[in-house]
Amino acid sequence: MKLAVIGTGYVGLVQGACFADTGNHVICMDIDREKIRALKKGTVPIYEPGLEEMVKRNIQEKRLEFTDSLKNAVQNSDVIFLCLPTPQSEDGSADLSHVLKVAQQIGRSMNDSKIIVSKSTVPVGTVEKIRHIVRKHSRYPVDVASNPEFLKEGTALQDSLKPDRVVIGSRNKKTIAAMKELYEPFMRTGNPILVMDERSAEMTKYAANAFLATKISFVNELANLCGQVGADIDLVRRGIAADPRIGKLFLFPGVGYGGSCLPKDVKALIKTSAENHHEFRILRAVDEVNEEQKKILLKKLAARFKHRLKGRTVAIWGLSFKPQTDDIREAPSLVIIQSLLDSGVRVKAHDPIAMPAVKARFGRRVAFYQSGYDALKRADALMVVTEWNEFRRPEFGRMKRLMKHPIIFDGRNIYDAKEMKERGFEYYGVGR
Numbered sequence: 435m436k437l438a439v440i441g442t443g444y445v446g447l448v449q450g451a452c453f454a455d456t457g458n459h460v461i462c463m464d465i466d467r468e469k470i471r472a473l474k475k476g477t478v479p480i481y482e483p484g485l486e487e488m489v490k491r492n493i494q495e496k497r498l499e500f501t502d503s504l505k506n507a508v509q510n511s512d513v514i515f516l517c518l519p520t521p522q523s524e525d526g527s528a529d530l531s532h533v534l535k536v537a538q539q540i541g542r543s544m545n546d547s548k549i550i551v552s553k554s555t556v557p558v559g560t561v562e563k564i565r566h567i568v569r570k571h572s573r574y575p576v577d578v579a580s581n582p583e584f585l586k587e588g589t590a591l592q593d594s595l596k597p598d599r600v601v602i603g604s605r606n607k608k609t610i611a612a613m614k615e616l617y618e619p620f621m622r623t624g625n626p627i628l629v630m631d632e633r634s635a636e637m638t639k640y641a642a643n644a645f646l647a648t649k650i651s652f653v654n655e656l657a658n659l660c661g662q663v664g665a666d667i668d669l670v671r672r673g674i675a676a677d678p679r680i681g682k683l684f685l686f687p688g689v690g691y692g693g694s695c696l697p698k699d700v701k702a703l704i705k706t707s708a709e710n711h712h713e714f715r716i717l718r719a720v721d722e723v724n725e726e727q728k729k730i731l732l733k734k735l736a737a738r739f740k741h742r743l744k745g746r747t748v749a750i751w752g753l754s755f756k757p758q759t760d761d762i763r764e765a766p767s768l769v770i771i772q773s774l775l776d777s778g779v780r781v782k783a784h785d786p787i788a789m790p791a792v793k794a795r796f797g798r799r800v801a802f803y804q805s806g807y808d809a810l811k812r813a814d815a816l817m818v819v820t821e822w823n824e825f826r827r828p829e830f831g832r833m834k835r836l837m838k839h840p841i842i843f844d845g846r847n848i849y850d851a852k853e854m855k856e857r858g859f860e861y862y863g864v865g866r
């Protein structure tokens with residue numbers, strides 16, 4: 435099939451590469467010329483394990499092309515995937531300006547009938563809006579479907595090659611058949627392709643992210659209570675996770691959820707609810723708990739140093755919003771760093787991948803180190819903010835020798851509290 439992918443970011447590039455890998459011809463389009471220039475040479479501008487090899491292979495096989503011309507992408511494809519950003523607007527709703535503008539441009543560029551598929555996370559009713567706009571600007575037949583994306587940054591390639599499920603929101607037989615043909619190679623393990631109406635498909639994506647965010651805020655609240663009453667969240671978590679109705683995944687306490695999806699999608703669903711005269715009370719609490727949770731390590735640090743923070747030095751390990759990605763959008767580390775700087779603390783940071791992005795934001799106000807150990811020199815305390823694997827089994831003796839005070843605030847509970855005390859560290863976890 436001839437496909438176009440509009441928006442070559444985390445979702446578009448991964449999905450475009452996967453579709454090319456199963457034999458389709460894919461043109462990835464982006465307005466970012468720098469990105470397109472790099473991609474044409476096979477340089478992948480984001481960190482996603484395995485992606486660069488797949489992109490290079492498919493460029494070589496001439497199945498994957500890149501362009502900054504929307505017209506070129508539209509006119510040389512039958513199915514057009516929208517993988518455009520839908521960031522948070524000031525009022526919390528999803529900003530649809532990119533999607534709706536592109537819909538208009540596609541309408542104007544069409545040279546034949548097309549299927550347009552929204553992979554962007556968009557509020558209920560957006561597919562109908564896109565259909566209306568494209569039809570207004572084109573004389574060719576068009577169908578628009580919803581196909582929400584569920585990949586996770588860091589494992590995006592694996593998630594796309596073996597999705598848990600594919601959701602197709604369409605009532606058009608031709609569109610459904612084309613989508614099934616595209617996705618069947620990825621569904622050999624028997625995971626379902628779920629066909630439903632557009633509105634239900636659009637809501638499914640928000641429902642999934644809202645539920646995941648709820649799990650995180652629930653376990654964070656529970657952890658904070660455990661800390662107060664002398665229970666250990668790690669034991670409690672295991673105790674509840676053994677029940678299959680609760681499940682083991684996504685039940686880890688920490689410094690709050692971040693990233694480009696959960697925060698904005700929770701807020702957008704709250705907004706959709708309000709617009710429909712429905713107050714989604716649970717989600718409001720989920721959002722509030724999360725904002726508070728980003729400050730949990732700061733509160734512990736302030737209490738430990740009796741609020742005398744000015745002139746202290748704090749090392750931070752981990753900046754991306756989760757391991758295996760360079761994405762820092764809405765990362766708790768940003769709130770933590772800003773607050774430390776506001777309190778007059780010197781910040782020394784290390785992350786295996788995400789330092790350039792944080793440097794672009796804070797510049798020389800933060801000192802960055804290629805080695806986690808270098809960041810520890812003369813530090814009054816260490817904060818572990820992202821649980822990269824390399825932080826799990828460090829040389830504790832070396833750490834202790836480098837630090838001014840061997841104090842660790844473990845925002846991801848990656849260390850064993852008892853073991854850390856035995857090693858001579860003053861240790862603070864979350865909810866234990």
Ligand SMILES: NC(=O)c1ccc[n+]([C@@H]2O[C@H](COP(=O)([O-])OP(=O)(O)OC[C@H]3O[C@@H](n4cnc5c(N)ncnc54)[C@H](O)[C@@H]3O)[C@@H](O)[C@H]2O)c1
Nearest residue numbers: 441442443444445464465466517518519520554555583587
């Ligand atoms: N990142 C994720 O983990 C993830 C997972 C599931 C769903 N989503 C959703 O998918 C959508 C895309 O997310 P993303 O993370 O890939 O975003 P991204 O910011 O990584 O990529 C979006 C790309 O679109 C390009 N773009 C912006 N305006 C454009 C235009 N007018 N024409 C062409 N290109 C344009 C940008 O330059 C950028 O490269 C969002 O709605 C997001 O909520 C993201």
